[in-house]
Amino acid sequence: MGYDALLWLSFGGPEGPDEVLPFLENVTRGRGVPRERLLEVAEHYQHFGGVSPINRLNRAAIAAVEKQLVAEGLELPVHFGNRNWRPMVEDTLATMKGEGVRRALVFPTSAYGGYSACRQYDEDIERARAAVGAGAPELVKLRQFFDHPLFVSAVADAVRAAHAELGDRPGIRTVFTAHSIPESADLAAGPPAEGGRLYSRQIAEAARLVAAEAGIAEYDVVWQSRSGPPQVRWLEPDIVDHLDALHEQGVAAVVVSPIGFVSDHLEVIWDLDNEAAERAGEHGMAFARAATPDADPRFAELVVELIREHVADAPVRALSAFPAAGCTVNGAPCAAGCCEPAKRPAR
Numbered sequence: 001m002g003y004d005a006l007l008w009l010s011f012g013g014p015e016g017p018d019e020v021l022p023f024l025e026n027v028t029r030g031r032g033v034p035r036e037r038l039l040e041v042a043e044h045y046q047h048f049g050g051v052s053p054i055n056r057l058n059r060a061a062i063a064a065v066e067k068q069l070v071a072e073g074l075e076l077p078v079h080f081g082n083r084n085w086r087p088m089v090e091d092t093l094a095t096m097k098g099e100g101v102r103r104a105l106v107f108p109t110s111a112y113g114g115y116s117a118c119r120q121y122d123e124d125i126e127r128a129r130a131a132v133g134a135g136a137p138e139l140v141k142l143r144q145f146f147d148h149p150l151f152v153s154a155v156a157d158a159v160r161a162a163h164a165e166l167g168d169r170p171g172i173r174t175v176f177t178a179h180s181i182p183e184s185a186d187l188a189a190g191p192p193a194e195g196g197r198l199y200s201r202q203i204a205e206a207a208r209l210v211a212a213e214a215g216i217a218e219y220d221v222v223w224q225s226r227s228g229p230p231q232v233r234w235l236e237p238d239i240v241d242h243l244d245a246l247h248e249q250g251v252a253a254v255v256v257s258p259i260g261f262v263s264d265h266l267e268v269i270w271d272l273d274n275e276a277a278e279r280a281g282e283h284g285m286a287f288a289r290a291a292t293p294d295a296d297p298r299f300a301e302l303v304v305e306l307i308r309e310h311v312a313d314a315p316v317r318a319l320s321a322f323p324a325a326g327c328t329v330n331g332a333p334c335a336a337g338c339c340e341p342a343k344r345p346a347r
């Protein structure tokens, strides 16, 4: 079939207290993130013993995908590598080369375009291949899947379940969240011919599709986990401020769906299950957080279907007319000038 492995490429997270600061330094290297923000975020991690759930969740999702591959008769060993923490993708790729892998597909754990969600994974691929040097496996990245019917229906069922948790009463507001990014990064997101803002437009489109499937008429799209110096504009409103606004409007119950993420990693459990839930509590609002899709059987089916687009000519399923970019070879950008890294403000 032309491919001899799958590389599962993710963000990475610390797995012990001593790993927190070195991890954060990797994440923010060369970015305009102030030291105070770094120390504040370090505290969030230390609150959980310095362990992010992200690696464990990735390993569990990989196990489900391995089962699904077997069930569909595809023989494709899966390797796990990260951008920011062990197992680092450079080391994983060296192992793959050592095992004789010549050509591998890459599944990045993000459904969207944009610098952090798409282009930076291309840079990871390029960096890992450069580190491995001659004979590095050829790496073909799988496409963005924010509008894939399996992704949309898994998130929609999670939203329905969260509504049920609140007793399916009238007047529940559904709020979708995604990681905020600088305005400048959103403007630069996507192939230049698409006019920019591909990240926020894809998030909005995914939210629209999920709301339609879950039968929800009224919903909002907001942002979470902003960093960077305060004078730099990021996508707004923030989820916590938005809860204040909803309270002012008399909304008494909210369901929050972190549609921008595939798993319950630390930014989800800290910023939503802690901070947002607490603010909702202060306002006396009922609050339920919808699950992320990684543990849903449809997520493993989705990954294997994306693989089958390459190895078995599976039809390319998508619910929107948005461009399905993200599929490139050896870390090439989706198009010339696609998701150019934003100019970083001086610290």
Ligand SMILES: CC1=C(CCC(=O)O)c2cc3nc(cc4[nH]c(cc5[nH]c(cc1n2)c(C)c5CCC(=O)O)c(CCC(=O)O)c4C)C(CCC(=O)O)=C3C
Pocket: 011, 012, 013, 014, 024, 027, 028, 031, 033, 037, 038, 041, 052, 053, 054, 109, 110, 114, 116, 117, 179, 180, 181, 182, 225, 226, 227, 228, 260, 261, 265, 266, 267
């Ligand atoms: C769009 C996007 C996604 C979604 C796409 C995808 O999933 O890939 C995402 C995912 C994640 N972000 C994560 C964690 C962090 N992100 C940070 C910083 C930043 N994220 C950004 C954007 C995104 N981030 C940006 C523009 C920055 C500013 C610095 C920079 O320009 O790069 C920082 C630094 C401290 C801070 O500033 O908060 C941390 C610790 C974790 C892992 C959590 C865990 O450990 O469980 C995950 C999955």
Ligand SMILES: [Fe+2]
Pocket: 113, 114, 118, 119, 190, 191, 325, 326, 333, 334, 338, 339
């Ligand atoms: Fe891109």
